[in-house]
Amino acid sequence: MEEKALERRNMAGVYGGWLKFWNRNFERWLYTMHRITGVGVGIYFVIHIWETSNAATAFIDLRVGGSPIVWSSLMDLLRNVFAHTGLLLVALAAVFHSLNGVRLLLSEQGFLVGKAKMPTYPLLPVSLKGAQRSLGVALVVASFLLTAYAFYQLFIVGLGW
Amino acid sequence: MGEKPPVEKVALKFDPKILQGLGAPLKTVTFKVFRYDPAKGDGVRYSSYEVPIFKGTTVLDALIYVKEKLDPSLTIRYSCRMAVCGSCGMVINGREMLACKTQVEQLKSETVVVRPLNNMPVSRDLVTDFDVFFKKHRAVLPHLIRDDLDVNINREFQQKPEEVYDYLMFANCIKCGLCYSACPTNATDELFLGPQAMSQAYRYIADSRDDGHRQRMEVLDTKHALWNCHFAGSCSDVCPKGVDPAFAIQQLKGMLFLKSSFLKRKRPAPNVPEAQKRELVPER
Amino acid sequence: MKESQVMIIQYLTGVGIILLGALHFALLTFAGGGYDNALTFVSVMGVYTSLGLVFELFLVFLTFHVFNGFRKVLIELHQGPTYERTVTWIVVLAGAATFVWGTRTVLIFLGVL
Numbered sequence: 424m425e426e427k428a429l430e431r432r433n434m435a436g437v438y439g440g441w442l443k444f445w446n447r448n449f450e451r452w453l454y455t456m457h458r459i460t461g462v463g464v465g466i467y468f469v470i471h472i473w474e475t476s477n478a479a480t481a482f483i484d485l486r487v488g489g490s491p492i493v494w495s496s497l498m499d500l501l502r503n504v505f506a507h508t509g510l511l512l513v514a515l516a517a518v519f520h521s522l523n524g525v526r527l528l529l530s531e532q533g534f535l536v537g538k539a540k541m542p543t544y545p546l547l548p549v550s551l552k553g554a555q556r557s558l559g560v561a562l563v564v565a566s567f568l569l570t571a572y573a574f575y576q577l578f579i580v581g582l583g584w
Numbered sequence: 585m586g587e588k589p590p591v592e593k594v595a596l597k598f599d600p601k602i603l604q605g606l607g608a609p610l611k612t613v614t615f616k617v618f619r620y621d622p623a624k625g626d627g628v629r630y631s632s633y634e635v636p637i638f639k640g641t642t643v644l645d646a647l648i649y650v651k652e653k654l655d656p657s658l659t660i661r662y663s664c665r666m667a668v669c670g671s672c673g674m675v676i677n678g679r680e681m682l683a684c685k686t687q688v689e690q691l692k693s694e695t696v697v698v699r700p701l702n703n704m705p706v707s708r709d710l711v712t713d714f715d716v717f718f719k720k721h722r723a724v725l726p727h728l729i730r731d732d733l734d735v736n737i738n739r740e741f742q743q744k745p746e747e748v749y750d751y752l753m754f755a756n757c758i759k760c761g762l763c764y765s766a767c768p769t770n771a772t773d774e775l776f777l778g779p780q781a782m783s784q785a786y787r788y789i790a791d792s793r794d795d796g797h798r799q800r801m802e803v804l805d806t807k808h809a810l811w812n813c814h815f816a817g818s819c820s821d822v823c824p825k826g827v828d829p830a831f832a833i834q835q836l837k838g839m840l841f842l843k844s845s846f847l848k849r850k851r852p853a854p855n856v857p858e859a860q861k862r863e864l865v866p867e868r
Numbered sequence: 869m870k871e872s873q874v875m876i877i878q879y880l881t882g883v884g885i886i887l888l889g890a891l892h893f894a895l896l897t898f899a900g901g902g903y904d905n906a907l908t909f910v911s912v913m914g915v916y917t918s919l920g921l922v923f924e925l926f927l928v929f930l931t932f933h934v935f936n937g938f939r940k941v942l943i944e945l946h947q948g949p950t951y952e953r954t955v956t957w958i959v960v961l962a963g964a965a966t967f968v969w970g971t972r973t974v975l976i977f978l979g980v981l
Binding site: 440448455549 | 816821828831841
């Protein structure tokens with residue numbers, strides 16, 4: 424009698440589940456950023472390996488009597504604001520993903536998440552008040568500070584600003 | 585008999601503000617409610633209702649008002665109206681809440697959008713199908729497992745109060761499904777066990793009387809189980825009973841790696857001695 | 869392989885990446901004489917001849933961690949036995965290809981290729 428086949432699937436999906444972090448807890452934002460930075464740095468890694476290996480043929484050229492101008496001309500091509508901004512974003516993503524990864528390594532093994540206790544009103548969860556939340560705030564701040572150093576290297580040293 | 589203490593004379597002044605919202609409504613709030621009827625095949629629409637809100641009016645009260653006075657076709661699920669049965673879970677203004685526990689005033693909004701729980705098939709309007717949810721709960725064997733249950737049918741097992749607190753928090757689960765709806769992994773992974781099932785697995789593994797951790801870990805240490813939780817913590821954030829499923833799941837992961845001594849050292853609690861045996865069930 | 873065994877390697881390679889990644893970053897910045905100097909032909913050649921094997925180890929850690937990460941995200945997106953098997957194979961092959969291409973770089977700089 425029940426029309427089970429017509430029931431609406433109703434999954435929150437990638438937008439409603441992975442990306443929509445607002446109106447929720449701080450750790451949900453960290454989860455979304457960890458996923459985005461992970462995929463982002465992962466894609467950069469593949470491109471970087473491909474690009475560097477192709478550029479390395481300059482060395483083969485050198486050994487058969489070519490010149491290192493191929494390498495330096497590639498470096499000159501990449502010495503611009505857009506490429507360095509991209510690298511800065513990669514640096515921010517990598518630093519955030521690493522530091523949050525350390526936080527996850529500890530909290531996903533049951534550390535820094537508080538202790539089970541007798542439930543009393545207002546029935547708040549212990550894990551969201553544990554040390555892992557303070558660590559989360561600290562690591563976001565640390566990510567920006569470390570990226571500031573990368574900015575110095577990429578733009579002030581690298582581009583001569 | 586001692587002296588009577590002096591009576592303090594306090595001047596009581598009547599403040600009319602305490603009567604606000606009792607006799608007359610505080611305000612009128614617009615409810616935009618998700619409507620879906622599979623038998624009609626119309627698809628999803630949102631119906632708007634103007635509901636008078638008194639002091640203490642809950643979202644459930646408002647929906648019952650809509651059903652009684654405005655639109656009897658609205659389909660909702662509720663029972664105890666006091667946050668113990670777990671029937672009235674919904675997504676209210678973007679967050680999973682129990683309708684009976686949420687006062688409309690605390691939402692601080694002139695418009696309230698009510699949707700059914702995520703990640704479960706919608707049977708009709710705000711009612712979702714919990715079949716898969718309960719199936720995943722049963723998959724973690726949510727009952728005491730030990731070899732000598734039959735022999736000890738008339739006996740209690742020894743358990744200190746501190747050992748009760750190790751799992752008591754998790755035993756408060758009312759299977760309302762709010763955590764399942766809030767979880768980002770459940771949002772895309774249909775085979776994922778979900779925070780409720782895994783927190784109940786922990787409730788039994790952490791119970792000193794239980795000896796079934798090997799069987800439960802076989803279910804938990806697979807694809808689409810323990811390791812697809814990434815500690816987003818929204819399950820614990822929305823749980824109305826403070827069960828904290830995120831805590832339980834991280835402890836379970838710890839038991840497989842950095843805290844593995846817990847399972848290695850675990851022995852099921854012994855029974856209470858012969859002298860305290862009670863004749864309740866005939867010996868098998 | 870049990871999922872927990874895969875995850876232990878994911879955690880350990882993650883830690884390894886932090887350490888070796890910090891080294892890579894250091895060699896590109898303060899330990900390399902500043903960003904513009906560190907990427908000259910001479911500097912890069914010098915780093916690879918002395919630390920080529922360290923870079924190779926970094927590549928091993930990264931390949932596992934990145935492609936296992938991609939695998940987890942793809943399998944959470946859609947489920948089904950054929951889909952999951954296909955995704956695992958694609959991820960393994962793509963990881964192997966990336967590893968080979970990266971090893972090629974190290975071998976070129978070390979003068980072997």
